[in-house]
Amino acid sequence: MSEPTRAITAYWDAAAAAFDDEPDHGLRQEHTRAAWARLLSSWLPAGPAGVLDVGCGTGSLSLLLAEAGHRVTGVDLAPRMVERAEAKLAAAGLTGRFLVGDAADPPTGQERFDVLLCRHLLWTLPDPGAALRAWVARLVPGGRLVLVEGRWREAGESGVPYVAGAESLPWHGGITAGELAAAVRPLVSGLRIEPLSGDAELWGGPVTDERYALIARI
Template sequence: MSDATAAITAYWDDAAASFDDEPDHGLRQEHTRAAWARLLRSWLPDAPADVLDAGCGTGSLSLLLAEAGHRVTGVDLAPHMVERAEAKLAAAGRAGRFLVGDAAAPPTGQGRYDAVLSRHLLWTLPDPHAALREWVARLNPGGRLVLVEGRWRATGEAGAPYVAGAESLPWQGGVTAGDLAAAVGPLVSTLHVEPLSGEAELWGGPVTDERYALIART
């Protein structure tokens, strides 16, 4: 493991204990949880589908996927995040497969998926374009790529400054919908963007930055 990867892993491991305190991370409020469940139903294929949750964190979206009847595989670089995801689904009596590894190149072998879902991960990656190509390559024909992204403050999602050297990340601080659509467009057959900034129930309150979902099909 490189020094940079070790630092990133340590950052998110340290963030795991308090990660779910954010309303859109833990989904502890029923209205927030219901809002995300509604959107996932509209974005994803009918259940049961094989869904890869790339950068699954503590597994809140993975749990919603499993509750909707999907077969979910979650991947995250941080072991403590994966431990919490496993515990979250087990406590709910739901099945899920979770792997510790680089979400940009998921360690899932030759497995193919009906959908790849990623939320607020691309800004952390040293080569987000390579990750997009990798995710599209993991999709079955007609599969869906669902990216929940935005353009926000230049700090880590946990609210603290991110790892040393993060200022050189291509999409540090997030990525605009226009830039992400330009990157994804050549890789897929269709795509559309759904603005989410005005959906206060998703975030635990009003937000003023750019937030959106990009949904593409191969």
């Protein structure tokens, strides 16, 4: 493991204990949880699907997916995040597969998925373009790429400064919907943008920055 990767792993491991304190991370409030469940239902196929949740964190979205009957594989670089995701699904009596690994290049071999879901991860990646190409390659023909992203007021997600050199990351601070659509469009057969900033229930309160979902077909 390289020194930058060790630093990033340590950052998110340290963030794991308090990660779910954020309303949109832990989904502890029923109205926030229900709002995300509705969105996922509108983005994913109606029947059971194989879903790859990259940068799954503590597994809150993975849990919603499993509750809806989907087959979930979660990937996260931080072992403590993965431990919490596994415990979350086990406590609910649900099954899911969780892997410790680089979400930008998921350790899933030749397996292909119906849906790849990613939330609030692209700003952390040293080569987001390569990650997008790797994610599309993990999807079956006709599969769906679902990216929940934004242009943040603050780049950090845990309330503490991110790793040294983060300001040089290509999409540090997030990316606008137009910029992300331009990056994804050559890789897919079609896409749409769904604005999310105006739905306070998703975030535990009103937000003033740009938040959206990009839903693409392969």
